[in-house]
Amino acid sequence: MAAQDAAVDSVNSVADSSSQESARSREIGVEQDHLDQVYRRLEEKIHEAEFLMNDAAKRGQVGTPGALAERDAQVFRAGIHLNRLNNEFEDFLFGRIDLLRGKDGEKGPDGAFTSVEPADDAVRPDLTADIAETLHIGRIGVLDSDYSPLVIDWRAPAAAPFYRSTPKEPGRVVRRRVIRSKGRKVLGVEDDLMRPELTATLDGATLPVIGDGALMAALGQARSHTMRDIVSSIQAEQDMVIRAPAASVTEVSGGPGTGKTAVALHRAAYLLYQNRRKYAGGILIVSPTPLLVAYTEGVLPSLGEEGQVAIRAVGSLVDGAEASTYDEPAVSRLKGSSRMLKVLRNAARGALDAPPAPARAQDGQLTFGDEEEQQEAPVAETPTRLRVVAFGQRVELNADDLDRIRHNVLSGTAPVNLLRPRARKLLLDALWSKSSGRGRYTDQELLAELRSGFDEDISTEQHFVDFLDAWWPELTPRRVLAAMADEKRLGRWARRVLNPRETRRLARSWHRLDAEGNGPLSVHDVALLDELNTLLGTPARPRRKREYDPLDQLSGLEELMPQREETQWERAERLAQERTEYAHVIVDEAQDLTPMQWRMVGRRGRHATWTIVGDAAQSSWTDPDEAAAARDEALGARPRRRFTLTVNYRNPAEIAALAAKVLERAMPGMESPAAVRSTGVEPRFTSVPGAGGTEGLARTTREEAQRLLDRVDGTVGVVVAMNRRAQARKWLAPLGDRVVALGSLEAKGLEYDATVVVSPAEIADESPAGLRVLYVALTRATQQLTVVSAERDRPDAEGVPALLQD
Numbered sequence: 001m002a003a004q005d006a007a008v009d010s011v012n013s014v015a016d017s018s019s020q021e022s023a024r025s026r027e028i029g030v031e032q033d034h035l036d037q038v039y040r041r042l043e044e045k046i047h048e049a050e051f052l053m054n055d056a057a058k059r060g061q062v063g064t065p066g067a068l069a070e071r072d073a074q075v076f077r078a079g080i081h082l083n084r085l086n087n088e089f090e091d092f093l094f095g096r097i098d099l100l101r102g103k104d105g106e107k108g109p110d111g112a113f114t115s116v117e118p119a120d121d122a123v124r125p126d127l128t129a130d131i132a133e134t135l136h137i138g139r140i141g142v143l144d145s146d147y148s149p150l151v152i153d154w155r156a157p158a159a160a161p162f163y164r165s166t167p168k169e170p171g172r173v174v175r176r177r178v179i180r181s182k183g184r185k186v187l188g189v190e191d192d193l194m195r196p197e198l199t200a201t202l203d204g205a206t207l208p209v210i211g212d213g214a215l216m217a218a219l220g221q222a223r224s225h226t227m228r229d230i231v232s233s234i235q236a237e238q239d240m241v242i243r244a245p246a247a248s249v250t251e252v253s254g255g256p257g258t259g260k261t262a263v264a265l266h267r268a269a270y271l272l273y274q275n276r277r278k279y280a281g282g283i284l285i286v287s288p289t290p291l292l293v294a295y296t297e298g299v300l301p302s303l304g305e306e307g308q309v310a311i312r313a314v315g316s317l318v319d320g321a322e323a324s325t326y327d328e329p330a331v332s333r334l335k336g337s338s339r340m341l342k343v344l345r346n347a348a349r350g351a352l353d354a355p356p357a358p359a360r361a362q363d364g365q366l367t368f369g370d371e372e373e374q375q376e377a378p379v380a381e382t383p384t385r386l387r388v389v390a391f392g393q394r395v396e397l398n399a400d401d402l403d404r405i406r407h408n409v410l411s412g413t414a415p416v417n418l419l420r421p422r423a424r425k426l427l428l429d430a431l432w433s434k435s436s437g438r439g440r441y442t443d444q445e446l447l448a449e450l451r452s453g454f455d456e457d458i459s460t461e462q463h464f465v466d467f468l469d470a471w472w473p474e475l476t477p478r479r480v481l482a483a484m485a486d487e488k489r490l491g492r493w494a495r496r497v498l499n500p501r502e503t504r505r506l507a508r509s510w511h512r513l514d515a516e517g518n519g520p521l522s523v524h525d526v527a528l529l530d531e532l533n534t535l536l537g538t539p540a541r542p543r544r545k546r547e548y549d550p551l552d553q554l555s556g557l558e559e560l561m562p563q564r565e566e567t568q569w570e571r572a573e574r575l576a577q578e579r580t581e582y583a584h585v586i587v588d589e590a591q592d593l594t595p596m597q598w599r600m601v602g603r604r605g606r607h608a609t610w611t612i613v614g615d616a617a618q619s620s621w622t623d624p625d626e627a628a629a630a631r632d633e634a635l636g637a638r639p640r641r642r643f644t645l646t647v648n649y650r651n652p653a654e655i656a657a658l659a660a661k662v663l664e665r666a667m668p669g670m671e672s673p674a675a676v677r678s679t680g681v682e683p684r685f686t687s688v689p690g691a692g693g694t695e696g697l698a699r700t701t702r703e704e705a706q707r708l709l710d711r712v713d714g715t716v717g718v719v720v721a722m723n724r725r726a727q728a729r730k731w732l733a734p735l736g737d738r739v740v741a742l743g744s745l746e747a748k749g750l751e752y753d754a755t756v757v758v759s760p761a762e763i764a765d766e767s768p769a770g771l772r773v774l775y776v777a778l779t780r781a782t783q784q785l786t787v788v789s790a791e792r793d794r795p796d797a798e799g800v801p802a803l804l805q806d
C-alpha cells in the first residue's frame with residue numbers, strides 16, 4: 001500500500017471550484033510563458049543549425065580535400081542537431097519541480113543545486129519556506145543563451161527528484177507539476193504537493209496547487225494500438241529501476257500492469273543518455289512476440305532514442321529465420337527443453353551421414369491439434385567408397401576405412417564445419433598410406449616432396465572434391481533441422497533422451513520443412529537453429545573484395561581526417577558483426593524464455609550488462625525450475641540486483657480481484673499487485689447455452705465485443721484459445737479495427753481498454769501452464785472485462801465459469 005499512497009497522495013488547497021478554475025488558467029498562463037520562451041530559444045538554435053549547414057555547403061564548393069572533409073563533419077553534426085530539435089519539438093516539456101534551497105548551496109553543470117536534501121534553514125520554525133529553484137523537465141535539455149537551464153533532460157541527475165520525491169521522502173521538492181501541452185500550446189497542469197505541511201512562497205506569492213495529480217489523469221486515458229511513454233508520471237519505485245546503475249544484472253519482478261515493460265524501455269533510454277559511448281555497442285530488447293514489439297516500438301523514438309536500440313521478438317533473433325508458425329504445446333515443451341541440447345549435438349555430427357533428401361512435398365503449416373499422418377521422407381545415400389588413381393594404380397578407401405576416419409575426426413569437440421580441413425587431411429593420409437608412393441624413397445626430403453605433390457594432385461581432382469562435398473558436406477542449421485524430420489534418424493540421435501512417442505511428435509513437426517530446411521519455423525525452431533549454428537560453426541570465407549571508395553582517391557585525406565581510420569564499407573561490416581553481441585541486453589517477459597531460448601539470448605550478451613523483467617505468475621513455460629537453471633547459466637556468476645514493482649497501473653481493482661482468483665489456483669500464496677484505481681464497473685459474465693455450439697459462441701462473442709465498443713473510446717481485445725484464433729478473426733472482422741482477436745499466447749504484454757475472454761476453461765486446458773496463461777488473459781483490460789463461457793466452463797446461474805467462482 002505504501003507505493004499506492006505515494007502514487008495517489010495529493011493535497012488540494014484551492015477552496016471552491018470557480019476560484020480553482022481561475023487559479024488553473026493563471027497557472028496554465030505561467031507555463032505558457034515559459035514554453036514560449038523555450039520555443040524562442042529552440043528557434044534560435046534551429047537557425048544556428050541551418051546556418052551551419054549552409055555555411056558547410058559553401059565550404060564544400062571550394063573543392064579541396066580539406067574543405068570537403070570539414071564540410072562532411074559539419075553537415076553531419078548540424079544534421080543531427082536539426083533532426084533532434086525537429087523531432088522533439090512536439091510536446092517535449094512535461095514537468096516542473098519547485099524546490100527548497102540545497103543543503104550545501106552547490107550547483108552542478110546544468111545550473112541546478114546538486115544536493116538532494118534541503119539546507120537546514122530552508123524551512124523556518126513556523127513552517128514557512130521560500131522556493132529557491134524552479135526546474136522544468138522535458139525530453140531533451142535546453143539551455144538559455146546565458147547557459148541557465150530552460151529545460152532539464154528527464155534523464156539528467158537534476159531531474160531525478162521529479163520522479164523520486166514522495167510525500168514520505170520529499171527531499172527538496174515542495175511541488176511537482178505535470179504540464180500537458182500540444183505543440184506550442186499548454187493545455188493543462190496537474191500538481192502533487194510533496195510537503196503539504198509547508199506554506200511555501202514563490203516570488204513573494206503563495207505557491208498554488210492545481211488538480212488531483214497527473215497519474216490518475218494518465219491512467220484514465222483511452223488506449224490505442226501502441227504504447228505511450230510514461231515519462232511525465234514515472235513513479236518512485238519505477239524510477240529506482242530506470243536509474244539503477246548498469247553494472248552486472250538488474251532483475252525486476254512485478255505482477256501484471258506494474259509497468260515492467262514501460263520501465264524496461266525507459267531504462268534503455270536512460271542508459272544511453274548516461275553513457276552513449278559505452279552503449280554504442282547497442283542495446284538489445286528481447287520481447288516475447290512480434291505483436292508486443294509492434295506495440296512498444298514507438299516508445300523509444302518518443303523519448304528521443306532510436307538507432308542504438310534493437311527491439312526484437314525472441315522468434316526473430318536469428319537473421320533469415322523468422323518464426324511464423326506455432327507448435328502444439330507438447331512439441332513446444334520438447335523443443336524448449338535443455339534435453340534438446342544432447343539431441344542437437346548428436347544431430348550436428350550425425351547429419352554428415354544424412355545428405356539432403358530429394359525435396360520433400362510441403363506439408364503445409366502444422367499448428368495446434370493438427371493430427372494428420374505425415375509421409376516419411378526418403379533417405380538419400382552417403383558415399384561409402386573413395387577410389388582414386390595414384391602412381392598409375394587404383395587406391396581405394398572402403399566403408400570401414402571411411403568410418404574410422406570420420407570417427408577419428410569427430411573425436412574432437414570443434415564445430416563440425418570447421419573439421420572439414422582435418423577430414424580432408426586424414427583422407428589424403430589414408431590414401432597415401434595405401435598407395436605405392438611412400439615406399440618409393442628412403443630420403444625423407446624427397447619423400448616429403450612426393451607427398452606434397454600427391455596431396456596437390458589428388459585434392460584438386462574433381463572426383464575427390466565431389467566426394468568430399470558429399471561425404472563431409474558443409475552443413476547449414478536448417479539442413480540439420482530438416483534431417484531431424486526423419487523419425488528413424490532422430491530416434492538414433494535422441495537415444496536415451498526422448499522416448500519413441502516424443503521422437504515421433506518432434507520429427508513430424510519438421511515435416512513442414514523441405515530437404516534444405518526451408519519452410520515455416522516456430523519460435524522454438526529459431527532457438528534450435530541458433531544452437532545448431534554454434535555447433536556447426538561457419539567456415540572462414542575468403543575476404544570479400546573491398547568495394548571501390550571514391551574518397552580513397554583523394555590524396556592526403558588521411559592526414560586531414562585522423563579520425564577516419566576505416567572506410568564506410570569496413571565500418572558497416574564491423575558494425576554488422578558487432579551487433580550479434582550487445583553492450584546491454586534487456587529481456588522483457590523473461591519468465592517465458594525456455595532453456596533453449598536462454599542459451600540463444602545469452603550468446604548475444606556474453607560481455608553485456610543485463611536488465612531482466614518478468615513475472616513468474618505469468619509464465620507459459622511448464623518447468624520454471626529448468627528455465628531458471630538455464631537463465632543462471634546464461635548470466636553466469638554476475639552479481640544481481642533485485643527490484644520488485646508492487647502497484648498495478650493497468651487494471652481497475654474490480655478486474656484485478658477477479659484475476660487474483662485464478663492466480664490463487666495457479667500459484668497458491670502468490671501475492672497480486674495492488675490496483676491503483678477503481679472504476680466501479682464489475683466484470684461481466686455471459687454464457688452460451690449448451691446447444692449453441694461454435695455458432696453460438698461466435699454470436700455471443702461478437703455481441704459482447706460490440707457492446708464494449710459502445711462503452712469505451714479505444715481498443716477492445718478478444719482473447720481466445722490458440723486453436724480458435726483464426727476462427728475468432730473471422731467472427732470479429734465485421735466490427736472494424738478497434739477490435740483485435742488474439743490467441744491466448746499472443747496477448748502477452750498487451751493491453752486494451754476492454755477485453756472479452758472467451759472460454760476460460762479452453763484456455764486453461766491448453767497446456768500444463770494454462771492457468772497462468774488465463775491469468776495473463778484476464779489482466780489485459782484497463783477499464784472493462786467480459787467473460788464469455790461455453791458449456792465446458794460449467795457456468796453457474798450468473799454465468800460465472802467454474803474457474804472464476806469463489
Ligand SMILES: Nc1ncnc2c1ncn2[C@@H]1O[C@H](COP(=O)(O)OP(=O)(O)OP(=O)(O)O)[C@@H](O)[C@H]1O
Pocket residue numbers: 215218219228229230233234235238254255256257258259260261262263615618649650748749750751779
Ligand atoms: N508511472 C506510470 N504512469 C502512467 N502509466 C503507467 C505508469 N506505469 C505504468 N503505466 C501504465 O500501465 C500499463 C501497464 O504497464 P506495462 O505494460 O509496462 O506493465 P507490465 O508490468 O509490463 O505488465 P504485464 O506484466 O501485464 O505485461 C501501461 O499502460 C503503462 O503505460
